[in-house]
Amino acid sequence: xxxxxxxxxxxxxxxxxxxxxxxxxxxxxxxxxxxxxxxxxxxxxxxxxxxxxxxxxxxxxxxxxxxxxxxxxxxxxxxxxxxxxxxxxxxxxxxxxxxxxxxxxxxxxxxxxxxxxxxxxxxxxxxxxxxxxxxxxxxxxxxxxxxxxxxxxxxxxxxxxxxxxxxxxxxxxxxxxxxxxxxxxxxxxxxxxxxxxxxxxxxxxxxxxxxxxxxxxxxxxxxxxxxxxxxxxxxxxxxxxxxxxxxxxxxxxxxxxxxxxxxxxxxxxxxxxxxxxxxxxxxxxxxxxxxxxxxxxxxxxxxxxxxxxxxxxxxxxxxx
Amino acid sequence: xxxxxxxxxxxxxxxxxxxxxxxxxxxxxxxxxxxxxxxxxxxxxxxxxxxxxxxxxxxxxxxxxxxxxxxxxxxxxxxxxxxxxxxxxxxxxxxxxxxxxxxxxxxxxxxxxxxxxxxxxxxxxxxxxxxxxxxxxxxxxxxxxxxxxxxxxxxxxxxxxxxxxxxxxxxxxxxxxxxxxxxxxxxxxxxxxxxxxxxxxxxxxxxxxxxxxxxxxxxxxxxxxxxxxxxxxxxxxxxxxxxxxxxxxxxxxxxx
Numbered sequence: 001x002x003x004x005x006x007x008x009x010x011x012x013x014x015x016x017x018x019x020x021x022x023x024x025x026x027x028x029x030x031x032x033x034x035x036x037x038x039x040x041x042x043x044x045x046x047x048x049x050x051x052x053x054x055x056x057x058x059x060x061x062x063x064x065x066x067x068x069x070x071x072x073x074x075x076x077x078x079x080x081x082x083x084x085x086x087x088x089x090x091x092x093x094x095x096x097x098x099x100x101x102x103x104x105x106x107x108x109x110x111x112x113x114x115x116x117x118x119x120x121x122x123x124x125x126x127x128x129x130x131x132x133x134x135x136x137x138x139x140x141x142x143x144x145x146x147x148x149x150x151x152x153x154x155x156x157x158x159x160x161x162x163x164x165x166x167x168x169x170x171x172x173x174x175x176x177x178x179x180x181x182x183x184x185x186x187x188x189x190x191x192x193x194x195x196x197x198x199x200x201x202x203x204x205x206x207x208x209x210x211x212x213x214x215x216x217x218x219x220x221x222x223x224x225x226x227x228x229x230x231x232x233x234x235x236x237x238x239x240x241x242x243x244x245x246x247x248x249x250x251x252x253x254x255x256x257x258x259x260x261x262x263x264x265x266x267x268x269x270x271x272x273x274x275x276x277x278x279x280x281x282x283x284x285x286x287x288x289x290x291x292x293x294x295x296x297x298x299x300x301x302x303x304x305x306x307x308x309x310x311x312x313x314x315x316x317x318x319x320x
Numbered sequence: 321x322x323x324x325x326x327x328x329x330x331x332x333x334x335x336x337x338x339x340x341x342x343x344x345x346x347x348x349x350x351x352x353x354x355x356x357x358x359x360x361x362x363x364x365x366x367x368x369x370x371x372x373x374x375x376x377x378x379x380x381x382x383x384x385x386x387x388x389x390x391x392x393x394x395x396x397x398x399x400x401x402x403x404x405x406x407x408x409x410x411x412x413x414x415x416x417x418x419x420x421x422x423x424x425x426x427x428x429x430x431x432x433x434x435x436x437x438x439x440x441x442x443x444x445x446x447x448x449x450x451x452x453x454x455x456x457x458x459x460x461x462x463x464x465x466x467x468x469x470x471x472x473x474x475x476x477x478x479x480x481x482x483x484x485x486x487x488x489x490x491x492x493x494x495x496x497x498x499x500x501x502x503x504x505x506x507x508x509x510x511x512x513x514x515x516x517x518x519x520x521x522x523x524x525x526x527x528x529x530x531x532x533x534x535x536x537x538x539x540x541x542x543x544x545x546x547x548x549x550x551x552x553x554x555x556x557x558x559x560x561x562x563x564x565x566x567x568x569x570x571x572x573x574x575x576x
Contacts, residue, residue: 061576062367
């Protein structure tokens, strides 16, 4: 078949909402866009384990400790599904991880902010996971089959994560003065970075149009951001706390909340590596990987030794 | 049934679960990061079951405290000398070899322990043992496979395993030293006579070490002066508790 026919078949499928599968022909740029987006998403899950893992050993009750471990473990699982989805596009997990460690692949900037109090476990669940869900629910309908299917599983768990985060803040907001303050301080710190998670304004977002045409993306950055702000502005009232934006106000004409100017300089600063924890987060990942090298080597060596006489042992343990 | 045995079992599970959870986000490969976190989660779940039962027994006893005990008051508001976990579980993670070996020694112990505890006259302890045994069976399989893989992997993994054995073997004899509360519980039919399965544990270690091509340590153990099960701990436990109990201590009486 000529390229032009292949492209027509591809575009017809997109038009008719038929999923693109790994063995189907796809434009080079479609493949590249998906590798960038899915690997970035996978890295975000893995780097995103760090700020929350920071509080596992200090969780204030056994129930909260168990929930937090389960949540961070889920994130590792999401990373696994996503690396696997990206691998169907002909890139290995090791290549993706190398790009992350070399600073060539990005992850969500939100994880470059520090977790300074227990309330941050609440704010991350409510705001950060909340914003992620807003972004991710439409991805369940993404045109690329493996990504779409991974997202369906991930979204189910994310909604539980968001509820547990809100529950932490809810409990704090009904607690002592110090606990209320802890919750408010945390919301103050996480609010603006959370709404930056939707990315630059539409007029400054270079990838948006093509991704929407290919049905990788279904809504623009600004549409999703507005939806998220509308939801949070109502939910924060239940907590009896406030969002740190003096311009936040219901607009009867637009039927949306108006909100203040986002500090895009801060956004680009953190994206470009100058956030409070960029260096630490990446260093922690590199350290875990380097210190794990001998473990992975031993597992491979063992699997090879046992491969011929007794193939039932050892082979399945190490994938990266 | 006295609450001391339930506390001992809870403390063992909590402290090892806590240690394992220090790996979360930092494991040598993603699949194993998830596995060790999952084991941490199982152990903390076991600890909660035993603490809840211990709290119930304390609250029912004649010296009932003014403020009722809960799983959290027992985990977060006792001092280190009141903890009854064995020294093995409070040892630092070290490298993956040390963490794996600690898990293997302890999972093998828990495996035989819970098998016996299922027969307890105390139906709550028997039920917790039965539920936990399913988890521990997997922990034992997982950690055995890793001991074998590292022992018979590369020169480096082997030498790290030898170092781990050197560091941890001395803490294994405490597992089989009966305390007075264990004696009492066993003689009344609630607890377990741990000497019953010492041979099984030895056999299991021998079998796995042999497959791992690792030498079985033979030196006599005599470590009973430091007896975690009776509250005589290493320096490590105090540091674990300082971190773990921080919020409960800094903001007393709060709900979380």
